[in-house]
Every structure is written in C-alpha cells, then in structure tokens.
Amino acid sequence: ITLNIRDFCADLMDELQLIDNAQHQFVLSDRLTQSHEVFLDERLLRIILSNLLSNAIKYSKEGKEIELEISRDEQGICFQVKDGGIGIPEADRKHLFQMFHRAQNVGEISGTGLGLAIVKRAVDLHKGEISLESQEGVGTIFRVRLPLNEQ
Numbered sequence: 673i674t675l676n677i678r679d680f681c682a683d684l685m686d687e688l689q690l691i692d693n694a695q696h697q698f699v700l701s702d703r704l705t706q707s708h709e710v711f712l713d714e715r716l717l718r719i720i721l722s723n724l725l726s727n728a729i730k731y732s733k734e735g736k737e738i739e740l741e742i743s744r745d746e747q748g749i750c751f752q753v754k755d756g757g758i759g760i761p762e763a764d765r766k767h768l769f770q771m772f773h774r775a776q777n778v779g780e781i782s783g784t785g786l787g788l789a790i791v792k793r794a795v796d797l798h799k800g801e802i803s804l805e806s807q808e809g810v811g812t813i814f815r816v817r818l819p820l821n822e823q
C-alpha cells in the first residue's frame with residue numbers, strides 16, 4: 673500500500689495542533705519535489721512522528737515553534753523534528769533510546785521514558801536511521817531517514 677507522505681504529515685500536524693490547543697507554533701516544511709506516494713507502513717510512521725512531535729511539544733515552552741521538515745535524498749526519505757525546548761544534556765544522549773531513560777533536566781515534566789525506545793524499534797523495523805542534535809536550553813533536532821522501496 674502506498675502512502676501520500678505530504679498529506680499524511682499535514683494531517684498529523686493538524687491533529688497535534690488541535691490537541692496542543694494553540695500553545696505552540698506548528699510549521700511543516702515540505703522539501704519534497706517529486707512523487708509523494710511512497711511504500712511505507714503508515715502505522716509505523718505514525719508511531720515515529722507522533723512520538724517525536726509530542727516530545728517536541730512536551731519539552732518546549734508555549735509559544736515556541738515545532739517544525740517538521742520532510743525531504744528526500746539518494747538513501748530515502750528524511751524527517752526532521754525540531755524544537756526550541758529544554759534540550760538534552762550530553763551525558764543522557766547515549767541512553768535516550770533505552771526504555772525508561774529520562775534525562776536529568778526534565779524537572780517536573782512527566783513521562784514514562786518509553787516513547788523513544790518505541791521510536792527506535794519502529795525505525796529499526798524500517799531499516800532506517802535516527803540521530804539527534806541538541807543544545808541544552810536552546811533546542812533539539814531529531815532526524816530520521818527511512819529507505820524507500822520504489823516499485
């Protein structure tokens with residue numbers, strides 16, 4: 673089954689924006705040029721993006737921008753989720769994808785520490801890659817690349 677990636681991302685951003693109750697600014701940056709119909713599992717993609725986006729929302733103050741950028745390269749389709757939130761301390765980064773790990777700077781923000789472990793499984797099932805860039809007090813970018821199986 674093919675998935676229209678552009679529509680899927682727009683719908684997901686709309687849904688999250690509704691739930692967020694206008695506390696953040698949602699920006700969808702679409703850098704796709706050609707076909708947006710891709711062979712990807714919709715449920716897995718939803719797991720990946722909704723977890724990353726809900727973290728971006730949860731770990732940034734109201735009024736901040738939440739950006740989802742979609743692009744393509746030779747290796748596949750790339751998703752970038754960027755926030756202007758609390759950031760992730762260096763020491764926590766290598767443990768982030770382990771179950772129940774929460775960074776030392778979460779303070780009062782609640783969570784179970786499962787979201788990113790689930791994201792990692794979903795990315796691995798897609799034979800994709802995930803990486804992050806972060807600066808404490810400035811924000812975080814998660815990047816996911818999923819290989820595409822064009823038929």
Ligand code: ATP
Nearest residue numbers: 727728731759774775783784785786787788789812
């Ligand atoms: P939940 O299981 O409800 O998602 P959680 O958000 O605490 O709980 P994860 O989504 O697995 O768990 O994230 C693990 C930890 O990584 C978080 O507790 C937080 O410390 C850190 N983290 C993840 N995303 C961000 C982000 N965008 N900005 C700052 N810290 C983040």
Ligand code: MG
Nearest residue numbers: 727783787788
């Ligand atoms: Mg989470």
